[in-house]
Amino acid sequence: MRFNKINKKPESKIFNKKNVIGLIIVFVMVSSLLAVWQGSSTSLDNYxxxxxxxDSNNQIFGKINDKWIQFNYHPTSLDKINVSDYVIPTLKNSKMVYITFEPTDKNIKDVELMRFQIRDSxxxxxxxxxYVGVTNNTGNYQALPFIDCNNATQFVPVIYIKSYNETLILNENNCIYLYASDGFEFNAILDRIRYGLYDVMN
Known part of the structure; x- marks a missing residue:
């Protein structure tokens, strides 16, 4: 009795067993990476x-003009900061600002850091x-010009950074006082101003 020989179809070079297993492994790895990436950021309330x-370090990012911009605080954390009328409009209408502080401020390190951060921002x-100055250009600050609120104008306001027991942003005749008790509060003030200039907050 003769048996007909059954011819096996040639295995596809693309979809052979070895390649399929490899594709499954790649799929699992990519899925895991995507899960880790998605888990590294958390959506927050819109404002x-x-x-x-x-992100995973609790840094806040807001999407503004199609870019993710970093902040220290979410806007809802800054709603209670007392901000005078015309602070943000005054800054928006200015292409130059004076920044000043007292060299004898009790929190001079926080004040110094704040003025660098404002300048860079x-x-x-x-x-x-x-344009940075001081209210008393003596000691280590002799090289800086004397600037106080008398230098403030409609188009070139003065930002006066000062330690205080409350967190306030006040505007008096184009002199904008930034009052805070420590470095964390100064960071909150800077974020509040940035949100205003970005039109996220009023």
């Missing part, structure tokens, strides 16, 4: 139609030119 998220984010 005035702006989207927010936090205004220059890099808002195309404003900051």
């Amino acid at each position: 005035n139609d702006f989207r927010f998220k936090a 205004f220059m890099n984010e808002f195309n404003m030119y900051p």
